[in-house]
Amino acid sequence: MANQISVREPQIHGNKNHADVTQDVCNIMDRKPTWLWWLGFGLALSALALGLVSVSYQIATGIGTWGLNKTVGWAFDITNFVFWVGIGHAGTLISAILFLFRQKWRTSINRSAEAMTIFAVICAGLFPIIHMGRPWLAYWMFPYPNFRGPLWINFRSPLAWDVFAIGTYLIISATFWYFGMIPDLATVRDRAKSKLKKFFFGVLSLGWNGSFRVWHRYETVYALLAGLAAPLVVSVHTVVSFDFATSAIPGWHTTTFPPYFVAGAVFSGFAMVLTLMIIARKTLQLEDYITLNHIENMTKVIILTGGIVTLSYATEFFMAWYSGNGYEQFVFLNRALGPFAWAYWIMVGCNLITPQFFWFRSIRRNVVLVFILSIFVNIGMWFERFVIIVTSLHRDFLPSSWSMYTPTWVEIGTLIGSFGLFFTLFLLFIRTMPMISMGEVKSVLHYRGNGDNQNG
C-alpha cells in the first residue's frame, strides 16, 4: 500500500518540508507587496469608488435612476445578486464537499476559495438591499417583535427565504473559514516579530497551541461543519432559484430551476476560483502549491457542471414545447429569436461551447488558455441570469404592457463597483491572512516512505 501511494505524483511540488511551507506562505504576508499587487489594488479601489458613487446617487434620487420600468421590475440588480451568490458557491463546495470526499488536492486552494466565497456573498448580499425602493427599511425583512400588532414577515415569500439562506450561508461559511484558519493563525502568531502582529494574531488564534488533544476534537468539529456546509451550499442556490421557480411568470415558473441553478453556481464558482488562483499563482509565485493538477481538476469539474447547465437549457426548451402551454413556448422562442436574442446567444456561446475545450488535456494544462476560458464562463453565467430575468419579464402575458429594457450608467457603475468591492477584499485578504492552509498542506506533504529523508 505504502509504495502504491509513493508512486503517485505529490500534491505539492519542489519537495518542500514543513518549514518551507510555513516560510513560503507567511512570506506572502510579510514581504512588501509587489507592484502587481498595488496595481490590482488600485484598480479594485477605483472600481469600488465608482460603485459607491452610483449606489449613493441611486439611493439619494430613486430607483428611477435605473433603466427599469413597470414591466421589467428587475434587471441588473437581481442579475448581479444571483451571479455573485453563484460565485460564492465554489469556495464552500471545494472545502466542504471535497473535504468529505477526502480530496487531498483541495488543501492548497480551499482557504482562498472560502475567502472568495465570503467576499462574493457579501457582494451578493448588498444587491437585495440596494435594489429596494426604500433600503433604509431593509430591517423590516427580519422577524422581530414590534409595536405593530406585532406584524411579522411573510414566511411564504422567496425573498424572506433568501434573507435566511444568504444570512445563514454567510455566517456558516465565515465560521468554517475562520475555524479552519485558527491553527495557521497560531503559526503566524508564533513566528511574528512585531508586538502588534503578535497581539493581533494572538487574539485571533484563541490561544491555539497545537496540542493534539485539541487537534483531535478540532478535526471532528471541522468535519461536522463541512458536513453542514455541503447541504447548505446546495440549499442556498436552491432557495435563490425559488425566487423565480415559485413565481407565476412563464420562463420563471420552472421546476428544474433548483438543480439547474446549483450546477450553474458551481460552474461559475469554479471558473472564478480558476481566474483568481491563476492570478494568485502567477503574482505570488505559488506554482509549487497551486499546481497544474489543481487547475486540471477544476477544469474537469467545469466540464461536468457545464454539461449539467447545457442539459438544463435543453430541458427548459423541451418542457416548454412538451407542456403545450402557449405562453411558455412563446417565452422561449422569444429568448432565442426575440429582441434580447443577442444576450441569449452570448450565454449559449459562453456556457455551452467554452467547457468543451476542456476535453483536451493540452488545453487543460495551458494556464493562459484556461484563464481566458474561465473568464468567458463567468461572462456567460452573468448573461444566463440576465436572460432568465429580463427576457421573461419584458414580454409576459398581456402584450399591452410589453416593453424593453436598457441599463443606465448607474446600473453599470453598480455592477463594476461590486467587482471592485470583491477584489479589494480579496487583495486585502491575501496580504493579511495565510492564504494557503499551511496545516493541511503540511499534512499532505509526505507519505510514509517518501518524505522521511528530507527533514534535515
Add this chain to the structure above:
Amino acid sequence: MDRQMVAEFRNEFDLTDAVQAVRDAGFEIVDAYTPFAVHGLDKAMGLKKSRINQISFLFALIGITVGVLGQYWVSAINWPINIGGRPWNSLPAFMPVAFEVMVLFCGLGTVFSFFAWRKVKYGKQGLQPNLRATNDRFYVVVKQGQERKSTSVVKDIVTENNGEMVDQ
C-alpha cells in the same frame, strides 16, 4: 505533580511510531504538540472518539423545531393574514427557512460548544514546549514514571525513532 519528559521529532511518522512504542512500554502520554492533525496519532495516543457530534445533533433538533413551530405560530396563530389565498399553515413554504435555521443553530452551536471547551483560552499564547510546535516540529509529553530507569527507556525509544529529548 510528577515530572514530565518532552521529546522532539522532525516528522509525523517518527512521532506516531514513538508515541505508540512509549505507550506500549506502559507510559502515560500527557499530550502531543503538532503543527497539523497527524493522521493515526489519535489511535497511537489512544484517544476516544469525541462526543461533540451528539451535541451538534441536539442543536440541529432545536433549530428545526424553532424553525417550523416559529413560522407556524407567526403565520397561523399569532396573526393569521390571508396571503394570496394560501392556507394558514403552508408547511411546504416554511421548509426552506426551517432548514436554514436548523443549519445555523447546528453550526454555531457546535463551534461555540467547541470554544466553550476549556482547553481554548481567548487571546492566550499557547502553552507549548516550543514555538516550532506550530511550524515544523513535533513534540510528545510523557508522564515520568516512579522507577529511575524509566527516563532512559523513554530516551531509547525516542532516539531509535530518530527524535531527541528536550530538557526543560
Add this chain to the structure above:
Amino acid sequence: MSEFKKKYYISHEEKACETNCTCSDLPSVEDAKLTAGFTRRSFLKTSGFSFAAFMVACSKTPVQKAIPFLIQPEEVLPGKAIWYASTSFACDAGCAVHVKNRDGRPIKLEGNPNHPMTQGGLCAQCQASLIELYDSKRILVPQLNGNKSDWKTVDKTVVKHLRKVRDAGKEIIILTGTVNSPSLLHTIKKFKKKFKTVSHVHIDDYSYSAILDAHEKNYGQRILPKYRFDKADFIVSIDADFLGSWVSPIQFTKDFQKNRKLDSKQISKLIQVESRMSITGAKADERIAMTPTEMKSFMSDLDAIIQGEMGTNPHAKKLAKMLKHHRGNSLVISGINDIKIQLIVNRINQNLGNVGRTLDIKKPSRLFAGSDSSIHSLIAKIESGMVGALMISGTNPVYILPKGEQFASSMGKVDLCISFSDMQNETTANCNVIAPGLHDLESWNDAEQTTGILSMTQPVIRPFGENRSLRQSLSTWMGLKKDERDLVRNYWKKVFTSRVKSGKTFTRFWNELVHDGFSTISSKRKLLTRFKDQQVKIDTRQKNELELVLFQSSQMGHGRHAENPWLQELPDPITKLTWDNVASFSPKTAGAYHLEKGDLIEIISGKIKIKLPVFIQPGQKNNTVAAALGYGRKGTERFHEIGPNWLEKKDTVKKGETVGSSVSSMILFDENFQYGGLPVTIEKTGKTWDLALTQTYNTLTNPEKTSPASMPVRPFIQETTFNKIQKNPTAGSHHGHPITTLWEDDHTYEGHHWGMAVDLSSCTGCSSCIVGCQVENNVPVVGKDEVLRKRDMAWLRMDRYYSGDGENVDVSFQAMMCQHCDNAPCEPVCPVLATVHSSEGLNQQIYNRCVGTRFCANNCPYKVRRFNWFDYAHDDVMENMVLNPDVTVRSRGVMEKCSMCVQRIQEAKFEAKRLRVPLKDGDIKLACEQSCPADAIAFGDLNDPESRISKMTQSGRHYKVLEELNVEPTVGYLTNVRNRDADEGKGEHHG
C-alpha cells in the same frame, strides 16, 4: 353614491347670506399658501383646521396646530364631504356634475345621474377641469396693457372707451363661444341697448356651422337638431365621431347604449364612414374607410340611390338598401362641415322620414350657434377698422382660426381689446385689457343646452382672486353693480311666470333648481317652415394624392385644456399617445413614402409648413394623413419643468417649445371651416422624435417570428356577433379546462366579497374612467420622459388591440386594472406583508409597509402594479389643494395600484353604520364606475345574489382574463358583441 348619503345643499352663499357671515369657511389663496406648504396629506386629511408645523427644539415630533372655525356654518363639518349639483362647461357640451366639496375645497367632479342629458356620465375634460381651478398660473387680478391693475381703474378706462366708441359710431363686438345661458344672453341684450353699436358674434372652437346653415336653408331656422341615438336602429355616421368628440359625446354614448341592450330582440347597428380611426369607428359594427373626397361622392350616390336614381358606389348601394329597410328609425349624420354635404344629409333623413323620430328639430340642441360666414364678416369689419372695441370671452380666436396671426395683427387695428380669459393665451397677448373671468366652480351660471332643459351652475368655492364673470363685468360697465348670483336669480324671477309652467313659487323653483342642478322649462317654439329641398352640385372628379384630415381628440378638444397636465398625460384612446400630436398614416401609405414611426416630417400646403412626427395608424384610409387639433398651444412651455429631475432626464418640452404643434393653420377656410380633404404634400426632415406611448405592442397576435403554433393569438378579448349571442349566450367564449388546486381553502368570504365586471360591448374606450381614477386616487402626473420609459402611473389603463389588417381593422378595448385575485400571485412574494388580502376579497396594498422590492409587480400577470420610481412632485401649493384627503399620497420607492377605491367602500360602511342600515347594492360607486358614460363598469358584492355584479357574473358572456393561472380574479369581463352578420366572419379572430 347612495341616496341617503347624497345631500345636496343649496349653495354656501344661500346659507351664508342668511346667517350673515361672509363664507369664512371657503379658503382663500393665502390660506392655501400658508397651509398646503407641508406634508401632502396631513394638511388635507386633518382639513377643516389649517395647519402649521414647526419643530420645537425640545419636542420629538413636530407640533401640530389645530385652528377651528370662528363661526362654523351649519352644513360644514370638518372632514365631511358635501355634494353640490352644478354644471361644468369644460367640454363643448357641458356635463351636469355633482361637486364633492371637502372643507370648502372642491376635490372631485362626478356625473349627475338625474340630469336628462348627460345622465350621470362625465367626460374626461370636465373631470380634469377641476385642476384648472387650482392652477397657479391663473390670472387673479385684472390687467391693463399687460400690467396688473385693479377693477376701479379698469372699469373706468373701459367704460370711458366704450362710450367713445359708441359716440364715434364704431362697432363694439362681443366675440364669445356659443352662449346658451339665457340670463347671460339677456345681459348682453341689455348691454346692446346701453351701447347701441354692440353686436354679438358666436365662434365655436370646432365649427358645426354647416349643419345649422343647412337647416336654415331647409327649415328656415339655424338649428342643430337633437339626435336620438336611443331611437335609431340603423345609424350611418359619415366622419362624425359622436361617441368621442362630436357635438355631445357623453349624452350620445348614454343614448346609444340604450338601444344596445343585448337581452332585447334587436339592437341598433352603427356604420361608421371615416378616414382616420376614431372611437366611434372602433365601436362601429361596420367601418368603411374613405378619403374625404370619396366621402363626398359616396354621399351624393347614397342620396341618389335612396331617391331611386342611379348610383355606382358599392357601399352606397348596400347602405341605401339597409337605410330604406329601416325607414323612419334610421339616422344619417355627418361631421363634415360642408353645407353641401349637410344639405344632402338633411335630404336623406327627410326622405327616410327620420325627421321628428330619430332627430328632433322642434326641440333642437342649443350647443352650437357659431356661424362661419359671420366670422368672415367679422374679420372683414376689423380689417376695415369699423370695430372700436372687441370683447373676447370663452374663445381663443388667434389660436383656433386658420389665419390666427393675421387675426392677431388685425386686432391691433382695434383700440380696445378686452379678454375675459383667466389664463394667458394667444389671444390675451394681443388684448390691452384682461378682465379675468371665473372658473365654473367659482361662478353662477345657467345654460339651456337643449331647448326645454335648464342646467344650473353654482359656486362651490370663493373665487381665488378678484375675478369677475363676463356677466358681472358687462353689467358693471352698464353701471348696475349687482352681485353675480342676483344677476342670474333676478333674470329667472323675471321670466319665471312665462317660462316655468308649474304651481311652484319662484323661491321653491329656484331652490330646487340650485339643489338638483337642472329643471325643465318651457320655451317658445321656433317656427320651422316645411322642408325646402335644395339642389346641390358636388364635383366628384377631383383626385388628391394625399389628403389631410384634422380632428378633435376626445381628451384635448381644440386646445382649451392644453395646460391641463391630467389631460396631456391621458393617453389618446386610439393611438395611446401622450404629450404630443402626430401625423398618422396608414401602414400602406407610410410604406409608400418610406416613413417610420417617429420620423419628423413637414406637412406642406402652399406656403404653410407644419412639423409633425409620423405615426402609423392601422385602419386609417390610405393616402390620408390625420392630425389632431388642439396642440401646440402657447403656455404649454410650462411643462418644461414637469417630471422628476435627474441626470438622464429628457424634458417633456424643450424650453420655449410647445406640446405638439398647432395645425389650425391647415384648416381650409373658404365658405366653411373645412377640417378634412385639404390636399397636402410631405417632406422628410431626417430628424426623429420620441413618441411617449403607453402601449407599444398593439395586437393580441404574437410577433410571427416568435409565435408558438399552439397559441398564435392570445385569448384575452372575447368577441362575437349579435345573432350568434342570440342563439348561444356563451358564443365567442373559449372553454378553459376545469381548474384544480392543491390548497385547502382556509378563506371563505362570509361578509362582503367585492368584485367588478367590465362589459366590453358597452365600453367605447373613451378613457374618462382613467381621469376619474387619477383624480380620486391622487395618481401623479409623471411627464413625457417617464411615460417614454414605460413608467406611467395610471392605476387603470385602457388596453387597445387591433385585429385585421390594412384599412380594415377591428379595435378592441379592455379596461385593465388590478384584478384583485383571490389567489393573488403578488401577495405571497412580498417579504414584508405589504400586500395582503382583505377579508372582503380586496387585494390590499399598504404603502407605508412597502419596502419596494418590486417582486409583486414582476409576478403580476396583468402588470397593473405601479412603482414610485421617484418622488413625483407635489410641490405646487395650489395644485395640492386638489388632492383627495382620504387617499395617501405615495412617497418614493413604494408600490401602488388600484385599491378598488377602498376609501369609498369604507366611507359607505361608516355611513351605513351611522344610519343603522345594511349596505345596499349601488351604495358604493367607484371613481371609474361613476364616470363611465357607457355604464360598462359594475362594482358590487359577489355574495349578494341580487347585486348587478352578481347578475353580470352569471351572464353567459362573463369571462376572466388568464383564468387558467388559477389566480381567481374577482374582476371579470363580458364578451364584446358587434352587431354584424356572422358571414362576415370577422369579430371572432381573437380566439
Add this chain to the structure above:
Amino acid sequence: MDKGLNKQFSYMIAMLVIIGFVMIFKNSTFHIPGNQQDYAPEQPIAFSHQLHAGEMEINCQYCHFGAEDSKHAGIPPANVCMNCHKFVNNTFNETRLADQENREPIASSEIAKIYASLGLSILGEKVSSGKPTEWVKVHNVPDFVFFSHKPHVNAGVDCAKCHGDVSTMTRVKQVEDLSMGWCLDCHRQDHKSLQNSAGRTAQLQDCASCHY
C-alpha cells in the same frame, strides 16, 4: 502578556454590559420615535376639561360635535364657547368673592381670550375682526393612517377608551401610545356593531380598514 490579553477582554465585556444597562434604564419614559404617549402641550387658553367635562358634566359631543358624523371630532368653534360664555365671563370663586365684597366681578383673563378671538371686548362689543385660537393638537396619528371618529363613535366606543378620562384632566394629555398594536388590541375583539356577523373581527384586522 497573557494576563494583559485577558484583561482586555474582560474590559470589553464589562463595557458592553454597562452600555446595555444604560440603554435599558436610562429613563423609564423612553419612547420609540413617533410615540407621543404622555404628550401634554400647553394650550393657548388654559381650558380645563376637568372643569367642563368633569364638574359641569358637559357631554363630549356638545363641543366636539363632529365626532358622530365626521372623520374629525373637531375643535369647537368660538361661537360654541359663546353659547355659555356669553353669560359667564369670570370664575366661580371670583363671583363668590365679588358677592361678598359686593362689587363687579373681575372677568377671567382666560375667558377674555375667547372674546378676543371673536374680536369682542370682555363686555361684548365688537372691537376688531377677531382671529381663531390656535390650539395645539394633542392626539396625532401618522399621515398614512386613516382614522375616522365616525365609525368608532357609532360603534359605541367610549371616548375615554382612547382619550383617557379627560374629565379629570386640567390639561389634556395623551394617555395611550396610539400604536398600531394598541389599535389592534381593540380591533381584535368581537364587535356586535359590525354589519355582517360573519368574519367580524377579520374585517377590522384588514390592513385597508386603516391604511389606504
